[in-house]
Amino acid sequence: MKVTVTINGTAQSADIESRKLLVDFIRTELGMTGTHIGCDTTSCGACTVLLDGTPIKSCTMFAVSADGHEVQTVEGLKNGELHPLQVSFKENHGLQCGFCTPGMMLVGKALLEKNTSPTDDEVRWAISGNLCRCTGYTNIVKSIQAAGAAIEGN
Amino acid sequence: MYPPAFEYWSPKSLDEALSKLQELGHDGRVLAGGQSLIPMMKLRLAAPANLVDINNLTDLAYVRADNGHLAIGALARHADVVDNDHVKTISPTMASAAPWVADPLVRNRGTVAGSIAHCDPEGDWNSVMLAVGASVVATSTSGQRVIPIGDFVVDFFTNSLAEGEMVTEIQIPRPTGSAGGAYLKLERKIGDYATAAVATFLDLATDGTVSNAGIALTAVASKNLKVTEAEQMLIGQTPSPELFAEAAAVAAAACDPESDVRGPAEYKRAVINAYTKRGLAKALAQAQGGAS
Structure with a gap:
């Protein structure tokens, strides 16, 4: 087809x-x-x-x-320069092996479009359909929140 | 993993979809969100010869408060009923279950009606629907019929749709008095099926007695199990912790769980007992709080 x-x-x-x-x-x-x-x-x-x-x-x-x-x-995500999510994942060690990262960033993008300052719980809820076996999630949550702050600051 | 090959049909209207389903008969299957059907096809547990994709029928993507009932169209996604004002107002049991169906990404794609039609005994929605006395609207080229959920859910992955019929709407009746409800689900992690879960619903008359009650169980029988005997014990009575404990014991005795990776049968039975009691208490608190 x-x-x-x-x-x-x-x-x-x-x-x-x-x-x-x-x-x-x-x-x-x-x-x-x-x-x-x-x-x-x-x-x-x-x-x-x-x-x-x-x-x-x-x-x-x-x-x-x-x-x-x-x-x-x-x-x-990248539009000439790195997207704020890509920058924040890099700066906050939001990834180790990187396998889950594309999914985490895209879920983060959809979340930040509704709310640029999500709480820990809101981020964890949003990414609850995405598994990460390296980071323990803490730095992923931080990365998404930092990207939200960066987007808000722009 | 590749699913077996199939013919794909993508009708642009309900009439077109119904004609195609009529023409295909037993060989046709509706593809809505596909969040259960596609995994089953990938595992070769399902091999439909034809899929009729209804994702273009956006007129069916509604969640509406109609006269007398809440109406959920065939293309409403699980995410559409999470935090939805109509759902919260009309069906507290449904509102309670909505955030616990699968995970956020699956909820964005999977549909409520599709999950109901799938009749997986580990699915959440059919327990909710049995507890609140929902109806399923089945439509074909020859017309429409409204099937009470108890008659719709036949058994393990089996519904009572006839060839050429598809589910077009789910109807949840409005409570008559002050109502409350809960869906308590034990799961190992988000996205897993329930180890066991209980849907409860209480509708109170003005004198505080129970005018209608619903109790239904997930993942502890070959289909979602409505515990009519326990419901009957509550109707007409003044609610009390003792009464709820008796009803919970009946629910625990009525179920038939299997021991598996999620726990031994005895454990699941104990969960059903505890969650039925707790769910009824939550439903009562909500009904007495005036939330309906």
């Missing part, structure tokens, strides 16, 4: 099998490997993308269902 999905602002058309998952479309058809495959069972959130601005798990959606929609991946 022929689909057109707007990825990070650019319309991408392809003829794909209906069973192709959105994450595989992004990684293998488009060669954008920032979106990770972790558990592949809807548990870990490593494959998180924003679908029309809302975070979802791209391993649990068919690419054909994204036809006509807008998808943002981690590659879309």
Whole structure:
């Protein structure tokens, strides 16, 4: 089936099998490997993308269902310079191995769009569908809050 | 993991979707949020020949307060009922359960009606719906029927939809008096299925007696279990901790949990007992507090 999905602002058309998952479309058809495959069972959130601005798990959606929609991946965060979330994850040691980071940043982006000064609890609640096995989450929470402060300060 | 191949249909209207489902019959399956169906397909536990994707039917993405009931359209996501004023006003049990369904990302995509139709005994919504006496609106090219939730939930992953029918709306009746409700869920981590969970609902008459009661259990039987016997013990009575303890004992005896990675059967039964008592107490406090 022929689909057109707007990825990070650019319309991408392809003829794909209906069973192709959105994450595989992004990684293998488009060669954008920032979106990770972790558990592949809807548990870990490593494959998180924003679908029309809302975070979802791209391993649990068919690419054909994204036809006509807008998808943002981690590659879309940087706009000339690093996004405040990328800066704050770097400065606050919000990552170690980096596997969960794209998902964490995209969930953070959706959260900060509603609220630039979320409490610890609000951040932890927002990222509760995303697993990190390195950091113990503390620095991820700090990073998202620091990015919120930076966005507010601008 | 790749799911088995299927034909994909993406109707632009409800009429088109219903015609397609009618034409496909047994070989057609509705794809809504896909948060249960796609994982099952990836594990090859489901292999529908055709998927009819209803995500373009945005007219069905409503949560509405209609006369007499709360109406949840087929495309309303779980996230749409979290912190929703209509839900909070009409169904405290549903409002209590909403934040505990799956995780935030799954709630952004999965639908309430899809989860109900899925009939996974570990799913949260069917216990809520059984406790509050909800109805399922099933629509096909030949018309519509309203199915009481007790008749809709047949068994393990089995609903009573006929070929060519799809769920278009869930209806939750407004309480008649001052009502309260709770959904208490024990889970190992966010996003996990319940180890055990209990939905409770109490509707009080003006004299403080119970005019309607609901108790239903998650993950402790081959389907979500409505404990009618325990509900009947409460109706017409003045609520008390002793009465709640008796009802909880009946609920614990009625369930049939299995020992698994989430705990031994005996433990789950004890959780049902404790959570039924606690859930009824919460429902009562809310009903007496005037929140309905």
